[in-house]
Amino acid sequence: xxxxxxxxxxxxxxxxxxxxxxxxxxxxxxxxxxxxxxxxxxxxxxxxxxxxxxxxxxxxxxxxxxxxxxxxxxxxxxxxxxxxxxxxxxxxxxxxxxxxxxxxxxxxxxxxxxxxxxxxxxxxxxxxxxxxxxxxxxxxxxxxxxxxxxxxxxxxxxxxxxxxxxxxxxxxxxxxxx
Amino acid sequence: xxxxxxxxxxxxxxxxxxxxxxxxxxxxxxxxxxxxxxxxxxxxxxxxxxxxxxxxxxxxxxxxxxxxxxxxxxxxxxxxxxxxxxxxxxxxxxxxxxxxxxxxxxxxxxxxxxxxxxxxxxxxxx
Numbered sequence: 310x311x312x313x314x315x316x317x318x319x320x321x322x323x324x325x326x327x328x329x330x331x332x333x334x335x336x337x338x339x340x341x342x343x344x345x346x347x348x349x350x351x352x353x354x355x356x357x358x359x360x361x362x363x364x365x366x367x368x369x370x371x372x373x374x375x376x377x378x379x380x381x382x383x384x385x386x387x388x389x390x391x392x393x394x395x396x397x398x399x400x401x402x403x404x405x406x407x408x409x410x411x412x413x414x415x416x417x418x419x420x421x422x423x424x425x426x427x428x429x430x431x432x433x434x435x436x437x438x439x440x441x442x443x444x445x446x447x448x449x450x451x452x453x454x455x456x457x458x459x460x461x462x463x464x465x466x467x468x469x470x471x472x473x474x475x476x477x478x479x480x481x482x483x484x485x486x487x
Numbered sequence: 488x489x490x491x492x493x494x495x496x497x498x499x500x501x502x503x504x505x506x507x508x509x510x511x512x513x514x515x516x517x518x519x520x521x522x523x524x525x526x527x528x529x530x531x532x533x534x535x536x537x538x539x540x541x542x543x544x545x546x547x548x549x550x551x552x553x554x555x556x557x558x559x560x561x562x563x564x565x566x567x568x569x570x571x572x573x574x575x576x577x578x579x580x581x582x583x584x585x586x587x588x589x590x591x592x593x594x595x596x597x598x599x600x601x602x603x604x605x606x607x608x609x610x611x612x613x
Contacts, residue, residue, distance in 0.1 A: 400532065487530045
């Protein structure tokens with residue numbers, strides 16, 4: 310039998326179980342991520358391997374990639390982001406559906422990597438808030454999967470009120486996102 | 488006696504009806520509540536038309552030259568005509584003379600139309 314996912318901690322009785330709505334919603338969200346692959350270089354090639362049969366991101370419920378930000382809830386930035394690409398990335402992030410998460414895959418997306426030059430953004434966290442960084446140049450599919458699992462943990466434990474909080478609003482304002 | 492049998496059969500199908508109602512009801516309620524209580528964020532930038540993150544330039548409702556439409560629609564027309572030639576070509580010998588005459592009757596009006604569009608200059612691009 311295929312084990313789908315573990316049930317959250319709950320108070321169980323005969324024929325019923327009680328738990329917090331947040332946990333159930335978190336569980337559903339974590340296991341039905343619609344990623345938007347923003348692949349600009351070699352990390353994108355590693356992502357293709359991640360989506361392939363051997364590593365198969367579909368096992369984590371992220372089978373369906375979305376190339377429109379309107380339906381996506383996980384922005385996967387994979388590759389070198391030049392300074393000219395920065396505003397484009399930001400616009401894509403803004404237009405994503407709520408709630409949304411960001412994963413920076415590889416050295417370039419995380420910190421600019423080897424491209425310590427005038428034309429390359431020194432990490433995407435200069436323009437958008439990032440939830441998980443995946444190290445590597447490029448990271449192997451296992452590392453990308455590890456990043457996805459970390460994102461799933463974040464989604465599972467995120468409180469409903471997080472995105473309404475002053476702290477979060479301040480974070481967005483610091484990036485100039487209304 | 489007979490009506491009783493019919494009635495009991497109809498009641499047997501009630502379970503299926505209930506299942507349909509539950510299935511449709513589940514879908515509609517989840518869609519409704521996902522829309523109602525799901526988190527939302529509204530801003531001017533978010534509702535801009537999506538052009539892969541780039542600023543959109545101009546209006547999408549631009550007048551295009553009618554030439555594009557004419558060439559496209561005429562291509563479709565004659566493309567479909569050619570498709571009808573294939574089964575005729577495959578069965579050319581079996582269909583024989585009568586098939587040839589029928590195909591001629593099919594092509595003739597289209598050929599007439601072809602000369603008409605040439606005369607009208609519909610395919611002249613410059």
